[in-house]
Amino acid sequence: MPLSRHARFAAAILPHLDRAHNLARWLLANRQDAEDAVQDSYLRALTYFDSFHGRDGRAWLLAIVRNTCFERLRKNRRHLELPVEHIELARDTSPDPEALQLQLADQAAVRRGLESLPAEFREVLVLREMEGLSYQQIARVTEAPLGTVMSRLARARRRFEEALAAARKEETA
Amino acid sequence: MNCREIERLLGPYRDGELDPERSADVAVHQRNCEDCRAALERLEQLSAAIESAPRYPASPELRARLESRFADGRQPYGRWLLLAAGLAAAALVIGRLTPVADLRPQDALANEVVRAHLRSLVVGHLWDVAASGHHTVKPWLAAKLDFPFDVEDISSRGLLLAGGRVDSVDGRTVAVLVYRRGGHVISVFVWPAAQPPDRPPAGRSVHGFNVIDWRADGLNWWAVSDLELGELNELPLSPCFLPAHETLGG
Numbered sequence: 001m002p003l004s005r006h007a008r009f010a011a012a013i014l015p016h017l018d019r020a021h022n023l024a025r026w027l028l029a030n031r032q033d034a035e036d037a038v039q040d041s042y043l044r045a046l047t048y049f050d051s052f053h054g055r056d057g058r059a060w061l062l063a064i065v066r067n068t069c070f071e072r073l074r075k076n077r078r079h080l081e082l083p084v085e086h087i088e089l090a091r092d093t094s095p096d097p098e099a100l101q102l103q104l105a106d107q108a109a110v111r112r113g114l115e116s117l118p119a120e121f122r123e124v125l126v127l128r129e130m131e132g133l134s135y136q137q138i139a140r141v142t143e144a145p146l147g148t149v150m151s152r153l154a155r156a157r158r159r160f161e162e163a164l165a166a167a168r169k170e171e172t173a
Numbered sequence: 174m175n176c177r178e179i180e181r182l183l184g185p186y187r188d189g190e191l192d193p194e195r196s197a198d199v200a201v202h203q204r205n206c207e208d209c210r211a212a213l214e215r216l217e218q219l220s221a222a223i224e225s226a227p228r229y230p231a232s233p234e235l236r237a238r239l240e241s242r243f244a245d246g247r248q249p250y251g252r253w254l255l256l257a258a259g260l261a262a263a264a265l266v267i268g269r270l271t272p273v274a275d276l277r278p279q280d281a282l283a284n285e286v287v288r289a290h291l292r293s294l295v296v297g298h299l300w301d302v303a304a305s306g307h308h309t310v311k312p313w314l315a316a317k318l319d320f321p322f323d324v325e326d327i328s329s330r331g332l333l334l335a336g337g338r339v340d341s342v343d344g345r346t347v348a349v350l351v352y353r354r355g356g357h358v359i360s361v362f363v364w365p366a367a368q369p370p371d372r373p374p375a376g377r378s379v380h381g382f383n384v385i386d387w388r389a390d391g392l393n394w395w396a397v398s399d400l401e402l403g404e405l406n407e408l409p410l411s412p413c414f415l416p417a418h419e420t421l422g423g
């Protein structure tokens with residue numbers, strides 16, 4: 001007896017939940033929207049699961065997540081101002097309060113810099129730098145030609161560099 | 174190449190996306206060119222900055238909601254779903270297996286078969302051909318393989334042949350017989366042995382999976398499962414352990 005469809009789905013797609021949520025959260029910049037989008041994405045993924053041929057569950061799911069998110073972004077353009085939220089400090093907990101302060105300020109700058117970019121640029125940076133996807137995988141997720149991925153990534157990096165410099169200046173001002 | 178051309182390649186160079194030749198060009202150039210070296214350094218810093226940005230894993234509530242929704246057992250599949258739940262954790266192990274290059278040959282192979290076993294579980298693709306009805310697996314495998322495949326079925330009480338697939342181990346195509354015992358999956362990898370002398374079974378444990386390998390009839394055999402080593406060792410996995418049973422077909 002082969003695995004049931006549900007069980008195959010659970011085994012192939014559920015392990016990528018954190019990545020799916022991270023991408024949605026960065027694209028939508030809002031906790032509730034991200035959760036809703038991830039839930040929608042999983043329902044869609046189940047619907048289309050028969051078209052999944054067992055190659056790369058992560059890329060397959062992320063493609064659905066990003067399409068769901070971009071649909072949402074198109075629908076509520078106005079809904080883009082960013083709520084202030086408490087963020088957990090990523091890893092490193094330095095004992096020196098002053099160093100910690102600086103680190104927190106810099107992390108805030110990084111986050112603001114990223115969030116100020118257009119969604120397409122945020123997306124390609126998240127996929128490349130956080131998820132470590134290859135250009136080929138990014139092309140599959142975003143349904144874009146490889147050349148487009150490369151030029152988009154280059155532009156995203158330039159824009160992020162500028163945005164980061166500006167945000168850092170503001171944080172230390 | 175001049176700086177303009179190199180500059181376009183710095184990102185792909187850093188991302189490991191250039192072919193070896195162009196990658197070498199960039200490496201040489203940036204060693205001799207301060208500007209391009211600085212540009213590369215800036216890319217590193219951007220990458221480090223993003224590394225420090227927060228990650229947003231799913232909340233426990235969202236995870237619980239989705240898991241109960243999708244992994245919610247309709248009865249007949251209960252134990253498979255339990256298995257599936259364990260796989261989320263297993264998926265993490267794949268990335269942590271020791272790099273193959275650092276190991277002695279047998280250990281490297283053990284690592285590779287465990288990786289292949291785990292991959293099949295995580296992707297949920299246990300077999301290419303299911304052992305439904307009689308005589309389906311052997312001819313299917315024989316047609317796909319580049320070595321003669323004439324292996325007896327070793328199904329016995331409590332050990333059922335579920336299907337077969339081809340996989341890749343040690344840089345070659347290998348046959349995989351997938352057995353089930355209760356809720357456990359056992360992958361048995363088979364391929365021709367380079368050195369002839371037979372070898373008795375030896376067991377080892379790799380990242381929570383148990384592996385037994387032996388050499389018989391000019392074939393390498395590797396069995397991988399989450400069954401206890403002792404239990405795995407007692408299964409009649411090798412035809413040389415047993416008088417001939419019904420063959421796999423044909």
Ligand SMILES: [Zn+2]
Nearest residue numbers: 176206208209
């Ligand atoms: Zn240069």
